[in-house]
Amino acid sequence: MKVKVLFFAGLREQLGTSGEEIELPSSVTTVAGLRNFLSDKNQSWKTALAEGKAIRMAVNQDMVQPGARIQAGDEVAFFPPVTGG
Amino acid sequence: MKISVQSGDFDAGLELRNLSKDSRVGAVASFVGVVREVSMTLEHYPGMTQSAIRKIVEEAAARWQVMDCTVIHRHGALQPSDQIVLVAVASAHRGDAFAACEFIMDYLKTRAPFWKKEHRAGGAQWVEAKSADDKAAERWQDPAKKAG
Numbered sequence: 001m002k003v004k005v006l007f008f009a010g011l012r013e014q015l016g017t018s019g020e021e022i023e024l025p026s027s028v029t030t031v032a033g034l035r036n037f038l039s040d041k042n043q044s045w046k047t048a049l050a051e052g053k054a055i056r057m058a059v060n061q062d063m064v065q066p067g068a069r070i071q072a073g074d075e076v077a078f079f080p081p082v083t084g085g
Numbered sequence: 086m087k088i089s090v091q092s093g094d095f096d097a098g099l100e101l102r103n104l105s106k107d108s109r110v111g112a113v114a115s116f117v118g119v120v121r122e123v124s125m126t127l128e129h130y131p132g133m134t135q136s137a138i139r140k141i142v143e144e145a146a147a148r149w150q151v152m153d154c155t156v157i158h159r160h161g162a163l164q165p166s167d168q169i170v171l172v173a174v175a176s177a178h179r180g181d182a183f184a185a186c187e188f189i190m191d192y193l194k195t196r197a198p199f200w201k202k203e204h205r206a207g208g209a210q211w212v213e214a215k216s217a218d219d220k221a222a223e224r225w226q227d228p229a230k231k232a233g
Contacts, residue, residue: 009128009200010211054214061133063196077130077198081214084127084158084199085118085170085190 001026001072005038008079011055014048019077024070031057032066034076054081086142086154090134092161097171100155104175110152114182115173116190120163123203125212127160127169130198134158141192145174148188149181156189158199188225195222 006019028037039049058077104113153175172189176182201212
């Protein structure tokens, strides 16, 4: 299935992209699974998305927990903890 | 309810007056966040920001008597002393207005997708999230806890 992945702030800079459409294998069904899948791209993605890094996630503009399911056509965003206000 | 995410400045006085036009309103509590010392760039997640703030305001309205509410948050390049954010809540009485205003601000700090990048002499750096902000938001989950 295809999903749209977005990155913001420091994570966007580390990865060098604000996002892309990607085709996922059927084994990827959750946001945490997607993060794992993305981190296999290369060493710098592995470092930026490593498990210990504080990263927040949103599916279709709604903050979610790592176990949240993803479906074809979803917009999945990864970003550092927010610092507005 | 008015929620605006904008690059331009806002007139807090005008916004407060707009909230007190309804004759049932007896209290308007507000908070203005200001850039302190260092110029910065504020990034946000355009598709999500508005709806995230709306959810926070709706949650406040479910807990307190909120007759009207205005939240304005700026993005883009900001200089020291620039206004960043306005949260203003209109209610019949001050207790609800104060509490809802502080709640919205605390939740906005931890749930609305904004990120600050500070431009210091040594270079630009993303601001790290503070655990004190998480604690400020968490205390609203237990009504027995008082503001720390």
